[in-house]
Amino acid sequence: DTSKETLGFQTEVKQLLQLMIHSLYSNREIFLRELISNASDACDKLRFEALHNAALFEGDSDFKIRISFDKDAKTLTIADNGVGMSREEVITNLGTIAKSGTREFFSKLSGDEKKDASLIGQFGVGFYSSFIVADKVTVHTRRAGAEPNQGVRWESEGTGEFTIEMVDRPIRGTEITLHLKEGQDDLLSSWKLKSIIRKYSDHIVQPIVMKGEKWDDEKKEQVATDEDETVNQASALWARSKNDITDEQYKEFYKHVGHDFEDPLTWTHARVEGKTEYTQLLYVPARAPFDMWDRNARHGVKLYVRRVFIMDDAEQLMPLYLRFVRGIVDSADLPLNVSREILQESKDIESIRNGCTKKVLGMLESLANSEDAAEKEKYAKFWGEFGRVLKEGMGEDHANKDKIAALLRFASTQADTPDETVSLADYIGRMKPEQEKIYYVTAETFNAAKNSPHLEVFRKKGIEVILLSDRVDEWVVSHLTEFEGKQLVSVAKGGLDLGKLEDEAEKKEQESAAGEFKELTEKIAKSLGERAKEVRVTHRLTDSPACLVADEHDVSGNLARILKAAGQ
Ligand code: ADP
Ligand code: MG
Numbered sequence: 001d002t003s004k005e006t007l008g009f010q011t012e013v014k015q016l017l018q019l020m021i022h023s024l025y026s027n028r029e030i031f032l033r034e035l036i037s038n039a040s041d042a043c044d045k046l047r048f049e050a051l052h053n054a055a056l057f058e059g060d061s062d063f064k065i066r067i068s069f070d071k072d073a074k075t076l077t078i079a080d081n082g083v084g085m086s087r088e089e090v091i092t093n094l095g096t097i098a099k100s101g102t103r104e105f106f107s108k109l110s111g112d113e114k115k116d117a118s119l120i121g122q123f124g125v126g127f128y129s130s131f132i133v134a135d136k137v138t139v140h141t142r143r144a145g146a147e148p149n150q151g152v153r154w155e156s157e158g159t160g161e162f163t164i165e166m167v168d169r170p171i172r173g174t175e176i177t178l179h180l181k182e183g184q185d186d187l188l189s190s191w192k193l194k195s196i197i198r199k200y201s202d203h204i205v206q207p208i209v210m211k212g213e214k215w216d217d218e219k220k221e222q223v224a225t226d227e228d229e230t231v232n233q234a235s236a237l238w239a240r241s242k243n244d245i246t247d248e249q250y251k252e253f254y255k256h257v258g259h260d261f262e263d264p265l266t267w268t269h270a271r272v273e274g275k276t277e278y279t280q281l282l283y284v285p286a287r288a289p290f291d292m293w294d295r296n297a298r299h300g301v302k303l304y305v306r307r308v309f310i311m312d313d314a315e316q317l318m319p320l321y322l323r324f325v326r327g328i329v330d331s332a333d334l335p336l337n338v339s340r341e342i343l344q345e346s347k348d349i350e351s352i353r354n355g356c357t358k359k360v361l362g363m364l365e366s367l368a369n370s371e372d373a374a375e376k377e378k379y380a381k382f383w384g385e386f387g388r389v390l391k392e393g394m395g396e397d398h399a400n401k402d403k404i405a406a407l408l409r410f411a412s413t414q415a416d417t418p419d420e421t422v423s424l425a426d427y428i429g430r431m432k433p434e435q436e437k438i439y440y441v442t443a444e445t446f447n448a449a450k451n452s453p454h455l456e457v458f459r460k461k462g463i464e465v466i467l468l469s470d471r472v473d474e475w476v477v478s479h480l481t482e483f484e485g486k487q488l489v490s491v492a493k494g495g496l497d498l499g500k501l502e503d504e505a506e507k508k509e510q511e512s513a514a515g516e517f518k519e520l521t522e523k524i525a526k527s528l529g530e531r532a533k534e535v536r537v538t539h540r541l542t543d544s545p546a547c548l549v550a551d552e553h554d555v556s557g558n559l560a561r562i563l564k565a566a567g568q
Helices: 011-023 030-050 087-093 102-108 113-123 126-132 190-200 247-257 340-345 347-368 373-396 398-407 424-429 446-450 453-461 471-479 504-516 518-531 557-565
Strands: 005-008 065-070 075-080 134-142 151-156 161-167 173-180 208-216 221-230 264-272 278-285 301-305 308-311 326-331 438-442 466-468 486-490
Touching: 011 102, 011 113, 011 126, 030 065, 030 075, 030 126, 030 173, 030 190, 030 247, 030 308, 065 190, 087 151, 087 161, 102 113, 126 134, 190 208, 190 247, 247 264, 247 278, 247 326, 264 347, 264 373, 278 347, 278 373, 326 347, 340 347, 347 373, 347 398, 373 398, 373 471, 398 424, 424 438, 438 453, 438 471, 446 466, 466 471, 504 518
Parallel strands: 065 208, 301 326, 438 466, 438 486
Antiparallel strands: 005 161, 065 075, 075 173, 134 151, 134 173, 151 161, 208 221, 264 278, 278 326, 301 308
């Protein structure tokens, strides 16, 4: 069907557009970064597809992103010779939000512009940010390899709907024309555009070109010449030497690869030599994405082979518990025609994954152990955002278990607040001289943990206990039985043996009490029948008359509750 059709945006798109236009206006220049980022991705995609099918190049393999403007028409155009889009792709990509985490995002919106603006940033602004500065956007595109009559024209005023029709388009790729709103005339200037490009898009690998300008004496203004001028550095940022890259450039590159709007929390950049050679540039975002708990979400580390883009979210490059890491790995050894299937078996990939994992854990370790207050603060922020994901690593990554254990942070009876700030090393540093074990309690909520009757004897003796109330904590402690030679034990399990913390007098007292109350405990045991294995006198309690304990080798009471809730 070639005739013009009018289609409605998905409801969420309409909402997003409204929000974006109102809350991101003060940041309006970012639309250009988003459109250039998409153009660059489209070139990368074509380069990759053409590895298997060179005909897709249609004789032109020099990628370019062109920015031009028309002062009279008040339009700004961003064009690329990347992979382009088919009609169906246009309808999906520019009419819906096809992203995991969308529902969560919309459920978090508050209606408060300031708060929502930062949420949109977190969610990703993308193509729709065009409507911050434009009141009409026209897209012409044709997919690489398709017939010239398979061009698509999409147009919208960013309100409720868009039109779509088939057109002739001899050249492949995408051209996006923004019809600027009133008051955006300052964007119709080479000088202004170049400065925006250099600020946000300098790291883009493809050349971003504009027509040169010269002074016209008659018109008394700058006029365009026929010559192209490349505005950005147009080289792979990660291949440059660290000393030649500013923090600003690292941050802008992150926004492109991470599809993020905010600065990253931290990053690491290194060239690894030896048996396998590769460059890694890995970032930890400042905030968790909306789809972090969706195990099918994009992974975020891109794979390049000798600077040629190979694939997005190469899941083999990072273990699942580090799925929040963004960035690139550029391998010197892999073949260009590497496929996902090959990656699964590749020894090179295995050693790259091990190397990247170590690198990320090392980066977190140095943040956590830094003497610098700002760095330490960063680690606290990291823990707040990603701590729960990192905990998964305790069961997933046996080889790095000790490293991960050292990165864990807990609440404890020392501060008695829910803030997770205590490391196992801190805990050990504060242990009583005669204390041999690390004690913890697990419960459904922080308050339940904090008020657990099992803690009474520990509070009385001034022994710190780690307070666990996260669902994954049960799982963590099932894998973390020991840290630096100290056993981790639940205060709610078994016949609690406090070892040297217990004095002889207390033991004697308990024994005699057991005799004294024999009749009572037997009576209770009888009336509880099957429901209790054993009833005994304890010295654990100081205020409460009784408490439940699990047998040493049984699942804990809290885990039993979790399993029951899960229907097992
Ligand atoms: P994101 O880049 O995070 O995927 P965007 O909103 O920026 O989100 O873009 C949505 C989708 O539209 C892209 O994933 C891509 O498939 C498509 N797209 C956007 N711009 C282009 C382009 N210049 N060429 C080809 N496809 C594009
Ligand atoms: Mg994008």
